[in-house]
Amino acid sequence: MKIPAKLLPVSLASSMVLASFSALADYPDGPITLVAPYGPGGSSDLAARTMASSIPDYIGGNVLVVNRTGAAGVVGSNFVRNAAPDGKTLLLARYGSHATGPALNPDAPYEWDDFTYLGMLSLDAFVCIVPEDSPYSKLEEWKEGVMANPGKYSYSTSGVGTGNHLVVSLLLDSQGIDPDTANHVPYEGDGEVVSSVVGGHVDFTCVNLSPALGQINSGTVKPLGVTTPERVDDLPNVPSFTELGYDSMEAGIGWSALAGPPEMDEDIIQAWAEALAQLQESESWNASVDRLGAIPSIMSPEETKEFVGSQVTVIQDIVERLQLAD
Incomplete structure (x- = not known):
């Protein structure tokens, strides 16, 4: 699937230059839970399961998808925000749960930047x-x-x-x-x-x-x-x-990103940055994302946060103009 040039990450090539230090040698030391904050069969669930089935060879551990639904993605997202920052509980963050949700619902229990962004996975028309x-x-x-x-x-x-x-x-x-x-x-x-x-x-x-x-x-x-x-x-x-x-x-361009609780260890963030950089080269993962109708678009942790923040600013302006907030 072709990604429009104006949607390409600003400096993807340079951001994928890996740091010289090694990530934690003992991470992960067990299964990783990936929370999909929407119901089974939807795009969040499909994106989570596609990533979970492809990433073990690169991160060195199994990733188990759990659907934790409710309140338009808020329940599952807030669960991960409050989890221990040990990298064992992560989130399939979405356009709805992190960009539109906080903008449309002032009572949401978190802000878009209350998470550690580990990397963008794909963009969605x-x-x-x-x-x-x-x-x-x-x-x-x-x-x-x-x-x-x-x-x-x-x-x-x-x-x-x-x-x-x-x-x-x-x-x-x-x-x-x-x-x-x-x-x-x-x-x-x-x-x-x-x-x-x-x-x-x-x-x-x-x-x-x-x-x-x-x-x-x-x-x-x-x-x-x-x-x-x-x-x-x-x-x-x-x-x-x-x-x-x-x-x-x-x-209205959606996305799927990998996120975790705040204050995650930099070595765990680095481990995921390295794993996703390798996943980006996987022909089978790219083909799987294509089959879902999504656009493979791995970004670094820094680029991911910048991308989401820029979109949130636009959405907040739209919400205010259309008076959509609760």
Whole structure:
């Protein structure tokens, strides 16, 4: 999957120059728990399991994925934030749990930078979809239908404060549609969000491409557009919102990163930086990420924190402008 040039890490090549000192010789000394803060079958779960199955050869220990769900990713994320900083409990941090969640929910028990960022794993296009039997196949048709029938249509998300909640809000705003025009139906995770559209329980949603790609390819849902500046390789016939004239949708680019509790030992951080640098060269891991519809994009700990911080600043501005916060 091609990554647009404007999304490339600023200095990925230089950041992967490994330090001369060795990481802790006894890390890890047992299994590592990787918390996926959303439900099974969704993009968070799939990203976590893809990384966990590929990384043992590079980190030197098994990684076990545990789904700890609730409150739009907050429960699992807060669990890891409060864990011991020994590298045995880590988090599959997400766009929703760390960028949009704290911005949309002032009562969230953590800030985006209350974690140790170990590295970016991948970037994710969001795709906006409608059911197979929807009368709309193009964005302009959909826009006219929603505007002509206020209160008729509903959309699903993983809950208030999640990434797809923000992206749906961006979609409505980009089309000049009052967010109250459509009815919000929250579900537990991205897998259920996609299923709700497949089953016709809701009329549209915007979701990470990875859990929706199979349904798009099988024709059980129809895509209206993707949030990356350019079309994605897996959906060459689906326009980007930018090419349709709505570049504000680029704020809806998701991601998966590896994070841990605050104040982790620098040697453990270094061990993961080295492991992810090697993972980046793995053809099988890159192919697995591609199959999920995501964009492999390993970044160093420093680059990851800078990337997330920059995105949070943009999202906070959007949330304030659209008055989306609780």
